[in-house]
Amino acid sequence: MTHSDPVVVDFPTRKPGVPFPPPDYDGYRDHQGLVLSRLPNGARAWLVTRHEDVRAVLTDSRISSNPSHKGFPNVGTVGVPTQEQIPGWFVGLDSPEHDRFRKALIPEFTVRRIRGLRPAIERTVEERLDAMLAAGNSADLVADYALPVPSLVISTLLGVPPSDRDFFESRTRTLVSLRASTDAQRETAVKELLRYIKRLVGIKAKWPGDDLISRLLAAGSIAPHELSGVLMLLLIAGHETTANNIALGVVTLLRNPQWIGDDRAVEETLRFHSVADIVSLRVAVEDVEIGGQLIKAGDGIVPLIAAANHDTSAFECPHMFDPSRSARHHVAFGYGIHQCLGQNLVRVEMEIAYRKLFERIPDIRLAVPDEGLSIKYDGVLYGLEQLPVRW
Protein backbone atom coordinates (compact mmCIF):
# COMPACT_ATOMS: atom_id res chain seq x y z
CA MET A 1 0.00 0.00 0.00
CA THR A 2 1.18 3.54 -0.78
CA HIS A 3 1.92 5.67 2.25
CA SER A 4 3.77 8.58 0.66
CA ASP A 5 1.92 11.83 0.00
CA PRO A 6 -0.30 11.40 -3.04
CA VAL A 7 0.24 13.33 -6.26
CA VAL A 8 -2.41 16.04 -6.64
CA VAL A 9 -3.60 17.10 -10.11
CA ASP A 10 -6.34 19.39 -11.46
CA PHE A 11 -9.60 17.62 -12.17
CA PRO A 12 -9.52 16.55 -15.83
CA THR A 13 -11.50 18.79 -18.18
CA ARG A 14 -11.91 18.60 -21.93
CA LYS A 15 -10.02 21.44 -23.61
CA PRO A 16 -9.52 22.57 -27.19
CA GLY A 17 -6.36 21.05 -28.61
CA VAL A 18 -6.32 18.12 -26.15
CA PRO A 19 -7.58 14.82 -27.56
CA PHE A 20 -10.11 12.74 -25.68
CA PRO A 21 -9.38 10.66 -23.66
CA PRO A 22 -6.64 13.03 -22.47
CA PRO A 23 -3.09 11.62 -22.67
CA ASP A 24 -2.73 12.47 -18.95
CA TYR A 25 -4.90 9.41 -18.19
CA ASP A 26 -2.11 7.12 -19.39
CA GLY A 27 0.21 8.66 -16.78
CA TYR A 28 -2.34 8.36 -13.96
CA ARG A 29 -2.83 4.66 -14.74
CA ASP A 30 0.90 3.99 -14.45
CA HIS A 31 1.11 5.84 -11.13
CA GLN A 32 1.63 3.74 -8.02
CA GLY A 33 -1.52 3.92 -5.90
CA LEU A 34 -4.10 6.50 -7.00
CA VAL A 35 -3.84 10.14 -8.06
CA LEU A 36 -5.73 12.75 -6.06
CA SER A 37 -7.51 15.57 -7.92
CA ARG A 38 -8.63 19.10 -7.07
CA LEU A 39 -12.31 19.40 -8.01
CA PRO A 40 -13.72 22.67 -9.42
CA ASN A 41 -15.19 23.50 -5.97
CA GLY A 42 -11.80 23.07 -4.27
CA ALA A 43 -12.58 19.69 -2.67
CA ARG A 44 -10.43 16.65 -3.46
CA ALA A 45 -11.30 13.24 -4.87
CA TRP A 46 -9.37 10.13 -5.91
CA LEU A 47 -9.11 9.43 -9.64
CA VAL A 48 -9.42 5.74 -10.49
CA THR A 49 -8.07 4.91 -13.94
CA ARG A 50 -7.11 1.22 -14.15
CA HIS A 51 -9.75 -1.12 -15.57
CA GLU A 52 -9.43 -3.56 -12.68
CA ASP A 53 -9.62 -0.78 -10.07
CA VAL A 54 -12.67 0.84 -11.68
CA ARG A 55 -14.50 -2.52 -11.58
CA ALA A 56 -13.43 -2.93 -7.93
CA VAL A 57 -14.75 0.54 -6.96
CA LEU A 58 -18.07 -0.03 -8.73
CA THR A 59 -18.73 -3.35 -6.95
CA ASP A 60 -17.53 -2.55 -3.40
CA SER A 61 -20.32 -2.23 -0.83
CA ARG A 62 -18.12 0.07 1.31
CA ILE A 63 -18.31 2.61 -1.51
CA SER A 64 -21.56 4.53 -1.98
CA SER A 65 -23.43 6.18 -4.87
CA ASN A 66 -25.49 8.32 -2.52
CA PRO A 67 -24.80 12.07 -2.97
CA SER A 68 -26.15 12.86 0.51
CA HIS A 69 -23.01 11.31 2.08
CA LYS A 70 -20.41 13.85 3.19
CA GLY A 71 -17.49 13.94 0.76
CA PHE A 72 -19.48 12.94 -2.34
CA PRO A 73 -17.65 14.55 -5.27
CA ASN A 74 -19.16 17.46 -7.15
CA VAL A 75 -17.46 17.67 -10.53
CA GLY A 76 -19.27 20.55 -12.16
CA THR A 77 -22.42 22.59 -12.44
CA VAL A 78 -24.88 19.69 -12.37
CA GLY A 79 -24.56 17.35 -9.41
CA VAL A 80 -26.33 14.09 -8.70
CA PRO A 81 -29.69 15.03 -7.12
CA THR A 82 -30.53 13.66 -3.68
CA GLN A 83 -33.84 11.88 -2.94
CA GLU A 84 -35.05 15.07 -1.25
CA GLN A 85 -34.41 17.01 -4.45
CA ILE A 86 -35.79 14.44 -6.92
CA PRO A 87 -37.51 11.41 -5.32
CA GLY A 88 -36.98 8.33 -7.49
CA TRP A 89 -33.52 9.36 -8.81
CA PHE A 90 -32.35 5.89 -7.84
CA VAL A 91 -28.85 5.97 -9.36
CA GLY A 92 -28.09 7.97 -6.21
CA LEU A 93 -29.16 5.13 -3.90
CA ASP A 94 -27.30 2.06 -2.63
CA SER A 95 -28.57 -1.47 -1.95
CA PRO A 96 -31.09 -2.30 -0.61
CA GLU A 97 -32.99 1.01 -1.19
CA HIS A 98 -31.87 1.08 -4.83
CA ASP A 99 -33.00 -2.47 -5.61
CA ARG A 100 -36.76 -1.84 -5.44
CA PHE A 101 -36.47 0.65 -8.33
CA ARG A 102 -34.11 -1.45 -10.39
CA LYS A 103 -36.21 -4.61 -10.00
CA ALA A 104 -39.37 -2.76 -11.03
CA LEU A 105 -37.68 -1.57 -14.24
CA ILE A 106 -35.69 -4.65 -15.30
CA PRO A 107 -38.64 -6.34 -17.09
CA GLU A 108 -38.90 -3.29 -19.39
CA PHE A 109 -35.32 -3.64 -20.63
CA THR A 110 -34.77 -7.37 -21.07
CA VAL A 111 -33.01 -8.59 -24.21
CA ARG A 112 -36.34 -10.01 -25.41
CA ARG A 113 -38.32 -6.83 -24.75
CA ILE A 114 -35.74 -4.72 -26.58
CA ARG A 115 -35.79 -7.12 -29.52
CA GLY A 116 -39.53 -6.47 -29.69
CA LEU A 117 -38.85 -2.72 -30.01
CA ARG A 118 -36.68 -3.19 -33.12
CA PRO A 119 -39.44 -2.56 -35.69
CA ALA A 120 -40.46 0.67 -33.90
CA ILE A 121 -36.83 1.84 -33.74
CA GLU A 122 -36.30 1.01 -37.42
CA ARG A 123 -39.42 3.01 -38.32
CA THR A 124 -38.23 5.99 -36.27
CA VAL A 125 -34.79 5.93 -37.91
CA GLU A 126 -36.28 5.58 -41.42
CA GLU A 127 -38.59 8.55 -40.81
CA ARG A 128 -35.69 10.74 -39.72
CA LEU A 129 -33.72 9.71 -42.81
CA ASP A 130 -36.73 10.41 -45.07
CA ALA A 131 -36.96 13.91 -43.57
CA MET A 132 -33.22 14.54 -44.00
CA LEU A 133 -33.22 13.36 -47.61
CA ALA A 134 -36.34 15.37 -48.44
CA ALA A 135 -34.75 18.54 -47.01
CA GLY A 136 -31.79 18.56 -49.40
CA ASN A 137 -28.26 17.26 -49.63
CA SER A 138 -26.82 18.41 -46.31
CA ALA A 139 -27.73 18.15 -42.60
CA ASP A 140 -26.51 18.64 -39.06
CA LEU A 141 -26.40 15.01 -38.06
CA VAL A 142 -26.59 15.88 -34.34
CA ALA A 143 -29.77 17.98 -34.54
CA ASP A 144 -31.41 16.08 -37.40
CA TYR A 145 -30.58 12.47 -36.48
CA ALA A 146 -28.49 11.67 -33.40
CA LEU A 147 -30.62 13.67 -30.92
CA PRO A 148 -34.15 12.99 -32.26
CA VAL A 149 -33.73 9.21 -32.67
CA PRO A 150 -33.20 8.36 -28.96
CA SER A 151 -35.71 11.00 -27.87
CA LEU A 152 -38.38 9.51 -30.15
CA VAL A 153 -37.50 5.99 -28.99
CA ILE A 154 -37.91 7.02 -25.34
CA SER A 155 -41.23 8.66 -26.26
CA THR A 156 -42.40 5.35 -27.71
CA LEU A 157 -41.18 3.45 -24.66
CA LEU A 158 -42.95 5.77 -22.22
CA GLY A 159 -46.14 5.84 -24.29
CA VAL A 160 -45.96 9.55 -25.23
CA PRO A 161 -48.81 10.04 -27.75
CA PRO A 162 -47.57 10.75 -31.31
CA SER A 163 -49.14 14.22 -31.23
CA ASP A 164 -46.89 15.20 -28.28
CA ARG A 165 -43.64 13.80 -29.69
CA ASP A 166 -42.52 17.06 -31.32
CA PHE A 167 -42.95 18.89 -27.99
CA PHE A 168 -41.08 16.15 -26.14
CA GLU A 169 -38.28 16.08 -28.72
CA SER A 170 -37.79 19.85 -28.82
CA ARG A 171 -37.59 20.16 -25.00
CA THR A 172 -35.15 17.27 -24.68
CA ARG A 173 -33.01 18.86 -27.40
CA THR A 174 -32.97 22.23 -25.57
CA LEU A 175 -31.84 20.36 -22.47
CA VAL A 176 -28.65 19.03 -24.04
CA SER A 177 -27.68 21.77 -26.52
CA LEU A 178 -25.30 23.75 -24.36
CA ARG A 179 -24.27 26.25 -27.00
CA ALA A 180 -27.64 26.64 -28.68
CA SER A 181 -29.59 27.27 -25.46
CA THR A 182 -29.18 29.41 -22.34
CA ASP A 183 -29.22 28.21 -18.71
CA ALA A 184 -32.68 29.78 -18.32
CA GLN A 185 -34.00 27.98 -21.41
CA ARG A 186 -32.65 24.67 -20.13
CA GLU A 187 -34.19 25.23 -16.70
CA THR A 188 -37.55 25.97 -18.36
CA ALA A 189 -37.21 22.84 -20.50
CA VAL A 190 -36.63 20.67 -17.39
CA LYS A 191 -39.69 22.16 -15.70
CA GLU A 192 -41.85 21.69 -18.79
CA LEU A 193 -40.71 18.11 -19.20
CA LEU A 194 -41.33 17.29 -15.53
CA ARG A 195 -44.78 18.89 -15.73
CA TYR A 196 -45.49 16.96 -18.93
CA ILE A 197 -44.34 13.66 -17.40
CA LYS A 198 -46.53 14.20 -14.32
CA ARG A 199 -49.52 14.91 -16.56
CA LEU A 200 -48.76 11.81 -18.63
CA VAL A 201 -48.62 9.68 -15.45
CA GLY A 202 -52.05 11.08 -14.50
CA ILE A 203 -53.44 10.17 -17.93
CA LYS A 204 -51.98 6.63 -17.81
CA ALA A 205 -53.44 6.14 -14.32
CA LYS A 206 -56.91 6.82 -15.72
CA TRP A 207 -56.49 5.23 -19.14
CA PRO A 208 -53.77 2.57 -18.99
CA GLY A 209 -52.10 1.50 -22.24
CA ASP A 210 -49.50 -1.01 -23.33
CA ASP A 211 -46.51 1.02 -22.15
CA LEU A 212 -43.89 1.31 -19.41
CA ILE A 213 -45.71 3.94 -17.31
CA SER A 214 -48.97 1.97 -17.27
CA ARG A 215 -47.16 -1.22 -16.26
CA LEU A 216 -45.20 0.52 -13.48
CA LEU A 217 -48.44 2.02 -12.15
CA ALA A 218 -50.13 -1.39 -12.22
CA ALA A 219 -47.19 -3.08 -10.43
CA GLY A 220 -47.33 -0.45 -7.70
CA SER A 221 -43.82 -0.90 -6.26
CA ILE A 222 -42.80 2.66 -7.18
CA ALA A 223 -44.88 5.31 -5.41
CA PRO A 224 -46.66 7.92 -7.57
CA HIS A 225 -44.49 10.75 -6.11
CA GLU A 226 -41.33 8.85 -7.13
CA LEU A 227 -42.50 7.92 -10.60
CA SER A 228 -41.82 11.25 -12.36
CA GLY A 229 -38.23 11.23 -11.01
CA VAL A 230 -37.72 7.69 -12.27
CA LEU A 231 -39.07 8.61 -15.72
CA MET A 232 -36.97 11.78 -15.90
CA LEU A 233 -33.93 9.67 -15.03
CA LEU A 234 -34.71 7.23 -17.87
CA LEU A 235 -35.00 10.18 -20.24
CA ILE A 236 -31.76 11.90 -19.17
CA ALA A 237 -29.78 8.65 -18.98
CA GLY A 238 -30.94 7.41 -22.36
CA HIS A 239 -30.96 10.52 -24.50
CA GLU A 240 -27.72 12.48 -24.80
CA THR A 241 -25.55 9.42 -24.07
CA THR A 242 -27.07 7.55 -27.02
CA ALA A 243 -27.04 10.65 -29.24
CA ASN A 244 -23.33 11.27 -28.61
CA ASN A 245 -22.51 7.66 -29.37
CA ILE A 246 -24.46 7.85 -32.64
CA ALA A 247 -22.74 11.08 -33.78
CA LEU A 248 -19.21 10.14 -32.67
CA GLY A 249 -19.62 6.65 -34.11
CA VAL A 250 -20.57 8.06 -37.52
CA VAL A 251 -17.46 10.31 -37.51
CA THR A 252 -15.27 7.36 -36.56
CA LEU A 253 -16.83 5.15 -39.24
CA LEU A 254 -16.29 7.86 -41.87
CA ARG A 255 -12.62 7.94 -40.84
CA ASN A 256 -12.43 4.12 -40.85
CA PRO A 257 -14.80 3.19 -43.69
CA GLN A 258 -13.62 -0.41 -43.77
CA TRP A 259 -15.85 -0.96 -40.70
CA ILE A 260 -19.04 0.50 -42.19
CA GLY A 261 -21.71 -2.22 -42.18
CA ASP A 262 -20.00 -4.24 -39.44
CA ASP A 263 -22.21 -4.36 -36.31
CA ARG A 264 -19.17 -4.94 -34.11
CA ALA A 265 -18.50 -1.21 -34.51
CA VAL A 266 -21.22 -0.64 -31.88
CA GLU A 267 -19.33 -2.23 -28.97
CA GLU A 268 -16.02 -0.69 -30.05
CA THR A 269 -17.58 2.79 -30.34
CA LEU A 270 -18.90 2.48 -26.79
CA ARG A 271 -15.42 1.59 -25.55
CA PHE A 272 -13.39 3.88 -27.79
CA HIS A 273 -15.30 7.11 -27.09
CA SER A 274 -16.51 6.39 -23.53
CA VAL A 275 -18.84 9.41 -23.58
CA ALA A 276 -19.86 9.01 -19.92
CA ASP A 277 -16.34 9.39 -18.54
CA ILE A 278 -17.11 11.19 -15.27
CA VAL A 279 -20.65 10.18 -14.33
CA SER A 280 -20.00 7.20 -12.01
CA LEU A 281 -19.22 9.30 -8.93
CA ARG A 282 -18.75 7.60 -5.56
CA VAL A 283 -17.78 8.20 -1.94
CA ALA A 284 -16.18 5.79 0.54
CA VAL A 285 -18.33 5.14 3.60
CA GLU A 286 -15.67 2.93 5.23
CA ASP A 287 -11.90 2.80 4.85
CA VAL A 288 -11.10 0.74 1.75
CA GLU A 289 -8.00 -0.11 -0.27
CA ILE A 290 -8.19 0.30 -4.06
CA GLY A 291 -5.23 -0.16 -6.39
CA GLY A 292 -2.79 -0.19 -3.48
CA GLN A 293 -4.16 3.10 -2.13
CA LEU A 294 -5.86 3.55 1.23
CA ILE A 295 -9.10 5.49 0.72
CA LYS A 296 -10.52 6.88 3.95
CA ALA A 297 -14.22 6.94 4.83
CA GLY A 298 -15.58 10.23 3.51
CA ASP A 299 -13.14 10.49 0.59
CA GLY A 300 -14.68 11.22 -2.82
CA ILE A 301 -13.90 8.85 -5.70
CA VAL A 302 -14.12 9.53 -9.45
CA PRO A 303 -13.73 6.42 -11.62
CA LEU A 304 -12.59 7.67 -15.04
CA ILE A 305 -14.45 5.40 -17.44
CA ALA A 306 -12.49 6.49 -20.53
CA ALA A 307 -9.21 5.76 -18.74
CA ALA A 308 -10.34 2.23 -17.81
CA ASN A 309 -11.53 1.62 -21.36
CA HIS A 310 -8.09 2.61 -22.69
CA ASP A 311 -6.12 0.52 -20.20
CA THR A 312 -3.46 -1.54 -22.00
CA SER A 313 -3.82 -4.35 -19.45
CA ALA A 314 -7.45 -4.81 -20.53
CA PHE A 315 -7.31 -3.86 -24.23
CA GLU A 316 -4.48 -4.33 -26.71
CA CYS A 317 -3.60 -1.07 -28.53
CA PRO A 318 -6.52 0.67 -26.80
CA HIS A 319 -6.11 3.94 -28.72
CA MET A 320 -6.89 2.13 -31.98
CA PHE A 321 -10.47 1.80 -33.22
CA ASP A 322 -10.68 -1.91 -33.93
CA PRO A 323 -14.17 -3.48 -33.96
CA SER A 324 -12.63 -6.93 -34.50
CA ARG A 325 -11.31 -6.95 -30.92
CA SER A 326 -13.41 -8.45 -28.15
CA ALA A 327 -14.39 -5.25 -26.32
CA ARG A 328 -17.40 -6.36 -24.31
CA HIS A 329 -15.64 -6.11 -20.94
CA HIS A 330 -15.48 -2.33 -21.36
CA VAL A 331 -17.05 -0.27 -18.58
CA ALA A 332 -18.78 2.29 -20.85
CA PHE A 333 -22.07 1.29 -19.16
CA GLY A 334 -20.47 1.21 -15.71
CA TYR A 335 -20.29 -1.98 -13.66
CA GLY A 336 -21.91 -3.38 -10.52
CA ILE A 337 -25.55 -2.94 -9.55
CA HIS A 338 -25.85 0.44 -11.30
CA GLN A 339 -24.65 -0.80 -14.69
CA CYS A 340 -26.76 0.89 -17.36
CA LEU A 341 -30.28 -0.55 -17.34
CA GLY A 342 -30.86 0.53 -20.95
CA GLN A 343 -27.63 -0.85 -22.39
CA ASN A 344 -29.32 -3.33 -24.70
CA LEU A 345 -31.64 -0.63 -26.01
CA VAL A 346 -28.64 1.65 -26.70
CA ARG A 347 -26.86 -1.14 -28.57
CA VAL A 348 -29.87 -1.73 -30.82
CA GLU A 349 -30.38 2.01 -31.43
CA MET A 350 -26.72 2.47 -32.41
CA GLU A 351 -26.70 -0.59 -34.65
CA ILE A 352 -29.84 0.48 -36.53
CA ALA A 353 -28.75 4.15 -36.68
CA TYR A 354 -25.38 3.30 -38.29
CA ARG A 355 -26.66 0.60 -40.62
CA LYS A 356 -29.62 2.56 -42.02
CA LEU A 357 -27.65 5.80 -42.37
CA PHE A 358 -24.95 4.25 -44.56
CA GLU A 359 -27.52 2.17 -46.47
CA ARG A 360 -29.71 5.12 -47.32
CA ILE A 361 -26.92 7.70 -47.82
CA PRO A 362 -23.87 5.72 -48.95
CA ASP A 363 -22.06 8.84 -50.21
CA ILE A 364 -22.42 10.73 -46.90
CA ARG A 365 -19.31 12.74 -45.90
CA LEU A 366 -18.25 15.38 -43.41
CA ALA A 367 -19.00 18.95 -44.54
CA VAL A 368 -16.25 20.40 -42.35
CA PRO A 369 -12.59 19.45 -41.96
CA ASP A 370 -11.86 17.06 -39.07
CA GLU A 371 -10.39 19.85 -36.95
CA GLY A 372 -13.57 21.91 -37.51
CA LEU A 373 -15.78 19.50 -35.53
CA SER A 374 -17.39 21.21 -32.52
CA ILE A 375 -16.58 19.13 -29.44
CA LYS A 376 -18.67 19.63 -26.29
CA TYR A 377 -16.19 21.00 -23.80
CA ASP A 378 -18.66 22.21 -21.15
CA GLY A 379 -21.06 19.32 -20.73
CA VAL A 380 -20.71 16.36 -18.38
CA LEU A 381 -20.73 14.02 -21.37
CA TYR A 382 -18.22 13.90 -24.21
CA GLY A 383 -19.88 14.53 -27.55
CA LEU A 384 -20.36 16.84 -30.50
CA GLU A 385 -22.40 20.08 -30.58
CA GLN A 386 -22.93 19.72 -34.33
CA LEU A 387 -21.99 17.33 -37.07
CA PRO A 388 -22.34 18.98 -40.51
CA VAL A 389 -22.58 16.36 -43.26
CA ARG A 390 -23.43 16.40 -46.97
CA TRP A 391 -24.07 13.86 -49.70
Place this chain on the structure above:
Amino acid sequence: MRITIDSERCVGAGQCVLSAPQVFDQDEDGIVTLLAAPGPDEAAKVRIATALCPSGAITAHEG
Protein backbone atom coordinates in the same frame (compact mmCIF):
# COMPACT_ATOMS: atom_id res chain seq x y z
CA MET B 1 -19.08 -27.43 -16.07
CA ARG B 2 -21.81 -26.75 -13.51
CA ILE B 3 -23.48 -23.33 -13.12
CA THR B 4 -25.04 -21.78 -10.06
CA ILE B 5 -27.02 -18.55 -10.26
CA ASP B 6 -27.94 -16.16 -7.47
CA SER B 7 -31.18 -14.57 -8.61
CA GLU B 8 -31.16 -12.19 -5.63
CA ARG B 9 -27.98 -10.58 -6.94
CA CYS B 10 -29.12 -10.37 -10.57
CA VAL B 11 -29.64 -6.81 -11.84
CA GLY B 12 -31.01 -7.82 -15.24
CA ALA B 13 -28.24 -6.35 -17.39
CA GLY B 14 -28.74 -9.21 -19.87
CA GLN B 15 -25.02 -9.73 -20.52
CA CYS B 16 -25.41 -13.48 -19.98
CA VAL B 17 -28.25 -13.76 -22.51
CA LEU B 18 -26.13 -11.94 -25.09
CA SER B 19 -23.09 -14.12 -24.34
CA ALA B 20 -24.64 -17.59 -24.12
CA PRO B 21 -28.27 -17.53 -25.32
CA GLN B 22 -28.48 -21.35 -25.33
CA VAL B 23 -27.71 -21.44 -21.60
CA PHE B 24 -29.18 -18.27 -20.07
CA ASP B 25 -32.50 -16.50 -20.35
CA GLN B 26 -34.38 -13.78 -18.48
CA ASP B 27 -37.73 -14.62 -16.85
CA GLU B 28 -40.79 -12.34 -16.85
CA ASP B 29 -39.20 -10.23 -14.13
CA GLY B 30 -36.01 -9.89 -16.17
CA ILE B 31 -34.05 -12.11 -13.76
CA VAL B 32 -31.54 -14.69 -15.01
CA THR B 33 -32.75 -18.27 -15.48
CA LEU B 34 -30.88 -21.36 -16.59
CA LEU B 35 -32.19 -22.92 -19.82
CA ALA B 36 -29.90 -25.95 -19.96
CA ALA B 37 -26.61 -27.23 -18.65
CA PRO B 38 -23.87 -26.00 -20.97
CA GLY B 39 -22.52 -28.43 -23.52
CA PRO B 40 -18.79 -28.57 -24.23
CA ASP B 41 -19.25 -26.00 -27.00
CA GLU B 42 -20.79 -23.51 -24.63
CA ALA B 43 -18.21 -23.53 -21.84
CA ALA B 44 -16.22 -20.64 -23.30
CA LYS B 45 -19.37 -18.55 -23.75
CA VAL B 46 -20.42 -19.26 -20.16
CA ARG B 47 -17.01 -18.09 -18.92
CA ILE B 48 -17.51 -14.82 -20.83
CA ALA B 49 -21.00 -14.44 -19.33
CA THR B 50 -19.59 -15.01 -15.84
CA ALA B 51 -16.85 -12.44 -16.36
CA LEU B 52 -19.23 -9.84 -17.81
CA CYS B 53 -22.05 -10.18 -15.26
CA PRO B 54 -21.92 -6.83 -13.42
CA SER B 55 -23.36 -8.14 -10.17
CA GLY B 56 -21.57 -11.50 -9.79
CA ALA B 57 -24.84 -13.43 -10.05
CA ILE B 58 -23.37 -16.30 -12.07
CA THR B 59 -20.74 -18.80 -10.92
CA ALA B 60 -19.31 -21.45 -13.22
CA HIS B 61 -17.82 -24.49 -11.51
CA GLU B 62 -15.26 -26.13 -13.77
CA GLY B 63 -14.82 -29.87 -14.06
